[in-house]
Amino acid sequence: MINEEFLNDPYPAYHALRAQGALHWSPEFCGGAWLLTGHADVASVLRDPRFSVRRAGGWANSSGPGALAELREFKRIFSRSLLFVDAPQHTRLRQVMNAGFKPAALQELGPQIQIIVDRLLDQVLAKAADCGASGQFAEFAQFDFMRDFARPLPALVIASMLGIAAEDRSEFVAWSDDIAAFIGSPTPTLEIARAAQVSLIAMNEYFRQLLPQRRAALGDDLMSQLIRAEATGGIITTKELLAQCCTLLFAGHETTRNLLGNGMLALLQHPEQWQALQSTPSLLPSALKELLRFDSPVQYTGRRLKVDVEMHGQLMKKGDLVIPLIGAANRDPAKFTDPDQLDIARNQGAHLSFGYGPHVCIGATLTYLEAEIAMRSVMQRLPQLRLAGDIQSWGGNAVYRSLNQLPLKFARPSAAEQATAATPATPAEAQYA
Known part of the structure; x- marks a missing residue:
């Protein structure tokens, strides 16, 4: 099932x-799993406590003989993550x-996100102006949306x-990227698993070394909030604190980057939808929901059965792996009319791209906020935006559907327009540039 054709376009396989x-x-x-494609079934499994998210050990085992012993530290860190624990620990x-994802906290983060977005777009426009000044003038300027915008933005936001x-x-x-390569491989090699372990340990160590100075000077950021919880009656342990920081850095980056890339590609491949959004920006909230449904950044997830469960006349046994195919559920014709059509005004119920039930993505509102600010700014500042070619390069990850590159072009601004659009960074803003 997982081949180049599937990675480029998984939806025909889901329909089949x-x-x-x-x-x-x-x-x-x-290594053996039950696959679910229907929206109702996927939603049911995601909220059912009989289907456990505790599967870090199974991943380590799947990398080959002796992998569990070699990848012990990888398993230990991931097994403390919010993503891979059940209630009551979860x-x-x-x-x-x-506390870090309440509306008030995110509202305060909004201006910082806007600063980061503006700086990234300033850089894109500055490169276009530099090319014009050096005699490489053309009506349209070209840039790589993934490299210059979608990849750096979420990393900078999470850092903030x-x-x-x-x-x-x-x-x-x-x-x-190393961790995503491991999670996104149905049968990861030991080499992929080793690279993921090295990166996860490095990420964990990065935060561990920060702890002493952060404990000495607490702020209003999320890491400070976790440190306060650690100090208040042992609500969270130090090892759990570090694991959650790693989770936020990894998961927050992957989902937002892929929503921006997949969403921009879908809109530009459907010019009438892109034009409708430009003429009616108030459609942006519904457009983002539709973009998530149409080409989900996360294509599937996994659960382990705690007990035997019967579904559709078949017995799934305790310990079996169950794969809810989120990408398939979001294109289920039993839930969505003409599911293969992009319709930014669609209002037919919830997509499952952020999961469902107790483990619904804690950062979903943050992702929406980032994407809304980003898309609105791109529409305003890059006129006549369009694809620079018909060939896109998809990554080799079955879980995290992502583009390697997305070449776009836009109408090159005049010198006067460029001077008006760009605003110099203040010292406080410069840290986000």
Whole structure:
């Protein structure tokens, strides 16, 4: 199932699976797993406590003989993450982290996100102006949306949210890519697993070394809030604190980057939708929901059965791996009319791109906020934006659907327009540039 054709466009495979039935056993997928394609089934599994998220050990085991012993530290760190623990541990950790994602906290983060977005777009426009000044003038300027905008933006936002150095963003992205490569491989090799372990340990160590100075000078950022919880009656342990920081850095980067890339590609491939959004920016909130449904940044997730469960006349046994195919559920015709059509005004219920139930993505509202600010600013500042070619380069990750590159072009601004658009950074703003 996982081949180049699938990675470029998984949706025909999902339709074929759905046509053959609601539940499938695949002996090859992740070493043996049940696959679910329907929206109702996927939503049901994601909220059912019989389906456990505790699967870090299974991943380590899947990397080959002897992997569990070699990847012990990887398993230890990930097994403390909010992503991979069940209640009551999950409930406790989520309550601690919720403070950083309340509407008031995110509202305060909005201006910082706008600063970061503006600086990235300033750089894109400055390069276009430099080319014109050097005689390389053309009506349209070209840039790589992924490299110049979608990849750096979420890393910078998470750095701001955690109160850590923005200049370390290249390391954040590299670490996240290694971890994503492991999670996104149905059958990871030991080499992929080793690289993921090295990066996860490096990320964990980065935060561990920050702890003494952060404990001495607490602020309003999320890491400071976790440190306060650690000091208040042991609500969260130091090792759990470090694991949550790693989770935020990794998960926050992957989802937002891919929403921006996949969403921009979908809009520009459907010019009438892009034009409708430009003419009616108030459609942006519904457009983002539709973009998430249409091409989900996370294509599937996993659960381990705590007990035997019967579904659709088949017995799934305790310990079996179950794969809710989120990308397939979001294109289920039983839930969505014409599911393969992009409709930014669609209002037919919830997509499942952020999960569902107790483990729904804690950063969903933050991702929406980032994407809304980013898309609105791109529409305003890059006129006549369009694809620079018909060929896109998709990454080789089955879980995190992402573009390697997305070449775009836009109408080159005049010198007067460029001078008006760009605003110099103040010292306080410069840390986000």
